[in-house]
Amino acid sequence: MSDQPLLELRNLVVSYAVWGGVFRHKVGEIRAVDDISLTLRSGETLGLVGESGCGKSTVAKTILNVVREMAPGVELGGEIRYHRERGAVNLLELRQRAMRPFRREIQMIFQDPFASLNPRQTVGQIVDAPLRIHTNQTAKERRERIRWLLERCGLQGSYIGRYPHEFSGGQRQRIGIARALAVNPKLIVADEPVSALDVSVQAQVINLMQDLQDEFGLTYLFVAHDLSVVHHIADRIAVMYLGKLVEIGEADAVYHHPKHPYSKALLSAVPQPDPNRSRAKRQLLEGEIPSPLNKPSGCVFHTRCPIAEPDCSIKVPPLEPKESGQEAACPYV
Amino acid sequence: MKTLSDAPSEPSESLLKRRLRRFRGLRRGYYSFLILVTAYLLSFGLPFVMGRQALVVHYDSQWYFPAFRSYFYNTFGIGNRGLYLAKTFEQTDAEGKRVLGQADYAALKKQFAKQDNGNFVLMPLIPFGPNQQSLDQKGNPPYPPSWQHWLGTDDRGRDILVRLAYGFRISISFALVVTGISYMVGIAVGATLGYYGRWVDMLGLRFVEIWGSIPFLYTVIILASLLPRTFGLLAGILATFGWMGITYYIRGEVYRERSKDYVAAAIAVGEGHTSIIFRHILPNSLTPVISFAPFAIVANITSLVALDFLGYGLPPPTPSWGELIGQGKENIRDWHLVVFPLVAMFLTLQLIVFIGEAVREALDPKTYSRLR
Numbered sequence: 001m002s003d004q005p006l007l008e009l010r011n012l013v014v015s016y017a018v019w020g021g022v023f024r025h026k027v028g029e030i031r032a033v034d035d036i037s038l039t040l041r042s043g044e045t046l047g048l049v050g051e052s053g054c055g056k057s058t059v060a061k062t063i064l065n066v067v068r069e070m071a072p073g074v075e076l077g078g079e080i081r082y083h084r085e086r087g088a089v090n091l092l093e094l095r096q097r098a099m100r101p102f103r104r105e106i107q108m109i110f111q112d113p114f115a116s117l118n119p120r121q122t123v124g125q126i127v128d129a130p131l132r133i134h135t136n137q138t139a140k141e142r143r144e145r146i147r148w149l150l151e152r153c154g155l156q157g158s159y160i161g162r163y164p165h166e167f168s169g170g171q172r173q174r175i176g177i178a179r180a181l182a183v184n185p186k187l188i189v190a191d192e193p194v195s196a197l198d199v200s201v202q203a204q205v206i207n208l209m210q211d212l213q214d215e216f217g218l219t220y221l222f223v224a225h226d227l228s229v230v231h232h233i234a235d236r237i238a239v240m241y242l243g244k245l246v247e248i249g250e251a252d253a254v255y256h257h258p259k260h261p262y263s264k265a266l267l268s269a270v271p272q273p274d275p276n277r278s279r280a281k282r283q284l285l286e287g288e289i290p291s292p293l294n295k296p297s298g299c300v301f302h303t304r305c306p307i308a309e310p311d312c313s314i315k316v317p318p319l320e321p322k323e324s325g326q327e328a329a330c331p332y333v
Numbered sequence: 334m335k336t337l338s339d340a341p342s343e344p345s346e347s348l349l350k351r352r353l354r355r356f357r358g359l360r361r362g363y364y365s366f367l368i369l370v371t372a373y374l375l376s377f378g379l380p381f382v383m384g385r386q387a388l389v390v391h392y393d394s395q396w397y398f399p400a401f402r403s404y405f406y407n408t409f410g411i412g413n414r415g416l417y418l419a420k421t422f423e424q425t426d427a428e429g430k431r432v433l434g435q436a437d438y439a440a441l442k443k444q445f446a447k448q449d450n451g452n453f454v455l456m457p458l459i460p461f462g463p464n465q466q467s468l469d470q471k472g473n474p475p476y477p478p479s480w481q482h483w484l485g486t487d488d489r490g491r492d493i494l495v496r497l498a499y500g501f502r503i504s505i506s507f508a509l510v511v512t513g514i515s516y517m518v519g520i521a522v523g524a525t526l527g528y529y530g531r532w533v534d535m536l537g538l539r540f541v542e543i544w545g546s547i548p549f550l551y552t553v554i555i556l557a558s559l560l561p562r563t564f565g566l567l568a569g570i571l572a573t574f575g576w577m578g579i580t581y582y583i584r585g586e587v588y589r590e591r592s593k594d595y596v597a598a599a600i601a602v603g604e605g606h607t608s609i610i611f612r613h614i615l616p617n618s619l620t621p622v623i624s625f626a627p628f629a630i631v632a633n634i635t636s637l638v639a640l641d642f643l644g645y646g647l648p649p650p651t652p653s654w655g656e657l658i659g660q661g662k663e664n665i666r667d668w669h670l671v672v673f674p675l676v677a678m679f680l681t682l683q684l685i686v687f688i689g690e691a692v693r694e695a696l697d698p699k700t701y702s703r704l705r
Binding site: 069116120134165 | 591592594597598600612
């Protein structure tokens with residue numbers, strides 16, 4: 001791991017227009033990602049956590065410009081700076097065609113191993129797609145490479161002609177990893193890669209991802225909602241709430257000494273497998289997560305915050321350094 | 334690196350193969366499919382079973398094969414005008430084939446039999462063409478079923494069995510062509526709407542709705558009475574007004590498939606629009622199209638019969654079921670004019686419906702919701 005930045009999000013905003021009324025006019029917008037800035041260093045694993053609907057998957061999909069293709073009409077703001085040897089490029093400005101060379105270096109692993117593989121294609125065809133697009137290898141060379149990739153990801157090379165429906169969830173996720181790995185990317189954006197798997201398989205897939213990181217020097221943006229998983233794999237953790245970044249820092253600091261009241265609540269919700277440990281510290285949040293259509297003013301968390309002050313509903317708190325090393329967006333901790 | 338041992342044990346099978354296997358397992362539908370396909374393919378050899386052209390003629394110790402090529406009538410040493418078919422040269426018969434003053438082989442057969450000098454004519458099993466009028470019986474046509482005409486004749490003395498058989502070929506061909514064209518248009522439009530979405534979808538759907546609200550039968554009748562009615566024109570008109578139904582299904586399917594993660598994965602990998610549409614979305618959206626196809630064919634056969642019945646269908650003297658039923662309406666006492674075409678239509682449509690049922694069942698992802 002180095003301090004060399006690989007990917008930088010600068011004031012990233014992703015908002016979906018909400019259409020309604022008789023004439024289908026814009027009646028509102030959902031800021032799924034609201035002014036997020038963070039830096040991903042080359043070779044590290046950054047864990048992005050938050051409860052469902054907080055925008056963490058949107059961040060992942062925006063980096064690969066998938067959001068714009070999947071949801072035409074989405075409004076994007078800010079910058080996604082991808083650092084190469086010859087300087088940085090803003091990925092947000094690139095259209096599908098111009099984006100292509102960067103897709104070779106940034107790949108994605110998806111959450112749902114059942115939906116993310118085309119049921120009509122064989123494993124070979126699925127893993128072949130990036131090779132076909134990004135390399136000039138002959139069919140035979142690609143075939144060799146696919147077999148090697150499958151074996152490297154813990155599958156048999158002979159599975160090349162099989163269809164996704166013949167595999168279990170964990171095996172499918174390995175196929176997804178093989179696809180992401182096919183063209184030797186630098187950065188892999190993993191959008192909740194283990195959330196859909198059961199716990200024993202989660203461990204296998206996580207270990208595989210760590211092995212691959214060591215072997216190929218990969219950088220991961222690891223999106224998840226399971227804090228213990230993220231703590232296990234990530235070097236740093238970023239916590240999101242309602243499209244905002246509320247805390248970011250070294251994994252141990254955020255996991256063991258969370259500063260932001262939301263991070264504290266999130267962490268106290270992690271199930272403790274040890275029944276003898278005290279539960280006195282558990283801190284539960286009240287109320288529902290507010291609608292992203294109608295976000296609270298000021299600090300988005302103030303409606304549920306146990307330590308909220310009157311001016312929390314007025315001022316948007318910036319991320320500021322705290323003593324245990326991380327940054328948190330709360331002035332009162 | 335250890336390899337997982339819980340490998341799928343049975344040999345690999347694509348979804349399509351699995352569905353084909355399931356379809357073959359549904360006996361009623363599968364056999365209906367075999368019967369119908371065989372019947373349709375055989376119907377292209379109909380002139381060898383039902384026709385007025387002799388299969389083989391043996392004359393002056395030479396062999397002739399009039400079913401395969403035309404011979405001038407005086408090849409067989411006959412000058413009698415009653416023995417040849419066409420009064421002038423280069424005349425064409427109803428099927429568009431040139432008749433170069435051919436011999437009337439049925440009459441020739443009788444003559445050879447009378448002369449009894451080693452010449453003979455081998456006629457098809459049923460020696461009548463679809464447009465051949467047999468007026469040699471007592472009384473006026475339509476003649477009831479007899480040994481000569483198994484299902485009787487229509488009001489112009491044409492053999493009903495032969496016309497039903499030729500009508501089968503035309504009906505199926507027509508329905509296949511119409512279904513094919515309307516599906517291609519429907520799939521293209523539906524996929525475009527579903528894939529591009531937004532205002533394309535909004536405007537496109539309104540257009541489809543307006544287009545779909547044009548009363549189909551009246552338009553067809555008006556157009557068919559203004560323009561020369563040919564097979565191509567009628568098929569074109571029916572397809573023009575028949576593609577909307579499938580558009581909605583395809584649009585919905587594409588819309589749904591488009592938002593799935595494997596499409597996101599294809600985008601993330603860098604595939605282009607064409608590749609995404611043709612490699613990823615369409616193969617996964619065609620299920621409703623395939624299961625609707627047999628029923629669309631049924632509907633199109635029925636439309637052709639209805640148009641023919643009303644007299645706005647294929648131009649006479651094309652052999653047609655609807656036209657026969659129409660004759661039955663005018664000759665209400667001749668039951669065979671109505672019963673046989675209806676039975677033919679019923680059997681054909683029933684076979685296709687069996688096929689459709691089996692296709693639907695084979696494509697059903699839920700194994701336990703089957704009709705049984």
